[in-house]
Amino acid sequence: MLALHSFFRSGTSHRVRIALNLKGLTVENHPVDLRTEEHLADAFRAINPQALVPVLSTGSHHLIQSPAILEWLDETYPDPPLLPADAIERAHVRAMAAMVGCDVHPINNRRVLMYLRSQFGTDEAGVNAWCGTWIGAAFDAMEQMLAADKHRGDFCFGGAPSMADVYLIPQVESARRFQVDLSAWPHIMSIDAACQAIPAFAKAAPSAQPEAG
Amino acid sequence: MLALHSFFRSGTSHRVRIALNLKGLTVENHPVDLRTEEHLADAFRAINPQALVPVLSTGSHHLIQSPAILEWLDETYPDPPLLPADAIERAHVRAMAAMVGCDVHPINNRRVLMYLRSQFGTDEAGVNAWCGTWIGAAFDAMEQMLAADKHRGDFCFGGAPSMADVYLIPQVESARRFQVDLSAWPHIMSIDAACQAIPAFAKAAPSAQPEAG
Numbered sequence: 001m002l003a004l005h006s007f008f009r010s011g012t013s014h015r016v017r018i019a020l021n022l023k024g025l026t027v028e029n030h031p032v033d034l035r036t037e038e039h040l041a042d043a044f045r046a047i048n049p050q051a052l053v054p055v056l057s058t059g060s061h062h063l064i065q066s067p068a069i070l071e072w073l074d075e076t077y078p079d080p081p082l083l084p085a086d087a088i089e090r091a092h093v094r095a096m097a098a099m100v101g102c103d104v105h106p107i108n109n110r111r112v113l114m115y116l117r118s119q120f121g122t123d124e125a126g127v128n129a130w131c132g133t134w135i136g137a138a139f140d141a142m143e144q145m146l147a148a149d150k151h152r153g154d155f156c157f158g159g160a161p162s163m164a165d166v167y168l169i170p171q172v173e174s175a176r177r178f179q180v181d182l183s184a185w186p187h188i189m190s191i192d193a194a195c196q197a198i199p200a201f202a203k204a205a206p207s208a209q210p211e212a213g
Numbered sequence: 214m215l216a217l218h219s220f221f222r223s224g225t226s227h228r229v230r231i232a233l234n235l236k237g238l239t240v241e242n243h244p245v246d247l248r249t250e251e252h253l254a255d256a257f258r259a260i261n262p263q264a265l266v267p268v269l270s271t272g273s274h275h276l277i278q279s280p281a282i283l284e285w286l287d288e289t290y291p292d293p294p295l296l297p298a299d300a301i302e303r304a305h306v307r308a309m310a311a312m313v314g315c316d317v318h319p320i321n322n323r324r325v326l327m328y329l330r331s332q333f334g335t336d337e338a339g340v341n342a343w344c345g346t347w348i349g350a351a352f353d354a355m356e357q358m359l360a361a362d363k364h365r366g367d368f369c370f371g372g373a374p375s376m377a378d379v380y381l382i383p384q385v386e387s388a389r390r391f392q393v394d395l396s397a398w399p400h401i402m403s404i405d406a407a408c409q410a411i412p413a414f415a416k417a418a419p420s421a422q423p424e425a426g
Contacts, residue, residue: 048354049357049358050312050350050351050354051354052316060301063301063304063308064308065307065308065311065312067280067307067311067314068303068304068305068308068310071304072303072304075300075303087285087288087289088271088273088274088276088285090281090284090288091274091276091282091284091285092281094278094280095276095277095278097281098279098280098281099263101280102278102280102315102319103263103265103319106315106316106319106320107325111350112320115343115346116333119339119342119343120335122333126332129332130328130332133328134325137263138263140262141262141263145262
């Protein structure tokens with residue numbers, strides 16, 4: 001059985017939970033509490049030398065890095081697919097995923113914000129401004145791409161959730177936490193509403209995790 | 214014919230050049246000068262609303278985001294492959310790529326360093342320390358993974374360059390630019406030497422680009 005080592009509020013863990021739910025997969029839940037720095041302990045480093053969540057354990061292997069885990073899930077459990085069949089369309093969906101996965105999330109990640117606080121003395125307003133800058137830059141561009149796609153249904157691409165939604169929804173959740181005003185991105189907001197109506201997304205939310213307590 | 218819009222010193226552009234060379238593909242070169250902020254001009258925003266290099270133009274489409282471009286290249290020009298055939302091995306190679314592509318490069322990117330300088334008054338030593346922190350964290354973990362892989366040849370995985378090397382080598386180049394002492398990572402250094410000996414890598418180096426001047 002698959003086992004997911006994750007933290008309820010981690011955006012990358014949230015992504016993987018959505019994908020697992022969309023694929024209809026049940027996993028063992030191994031919470032790793034970032035607040036008590038459980039991820040920095042030797043026990044966790046033994047399964048991920050990078051000391052970051054999530055890790056998906058297959059029984060024989062510990063898979064790390066959510067982009068790699070998500071591609072593995074889509075290759076190994078292809079139904080329903082998270083990527084279109086056409087190569088150009090796949091590139092489009094993967095580009096939207098990478099806009100969040102590379103150019104927003106890692107810059108706003110816990111360890112980076114800790115560095116800002118400890119090395120630059122950044123306060124909470126400064127942290128929110130920092131996070132809002134990178135979220136805004138990517139969401140502005142994504143909003144433009146979504147508005148330009150005339151074949152789109154209720155989601156980032158086509159008529160069903162894809163890899164792009166798997167990345168986007170946790171980032172919207174994170175934007176709310178950083179007090180970002182989301183009203184400038186109506187297409188993104190509408191996709192968020194469409195996704196939240198689907199149990200695979202709703203059940204993956206941080207607040208829906210047993211350890212969110 | 215494919216056309217690459219890129220900047221010689223951009224790490225994400227460097228990645229795509231390596232992959233194009235490994236695939237034996239010739240492209241039209243469209244330099245975008247980040248120093249004069251050509252990427253922020255309307256002409257460039259019209260092909261990439263995110264205003265970031267690289268963009269790979271296929272004639273009918275402008276592909277953005279290097280992770281999406283690289284997957285598209287590997288799907289469209291499968292020989293030689295940049296990913297192994299086995300799903301678990303693919304996840305391993307993609308994880309190493311993402312360690313650089315998500316957890317190092319975007320945090321050290323030009324726009325982020327500009328923010329540090331303008332908002333926090335960070336000086337060059339501070340910028341180098343920032344960059345060195347994220348490079349060091351990822352390289353420490355990758356070094357451990359490389360050392361643990363007993364089936365590895367001269368590269369990140371197996372006996373030929375893969376997606377992981379495509380990401381790693383530009384990051385090593387960037388580490389040198391930020392004055393990072395690389396001696397702590399002998400496996401990474403040895404992979405760098407093996408890659409530099411291959412024309413596909415050597416010809417992709419920033420200093421080898423005509424516009425490097």
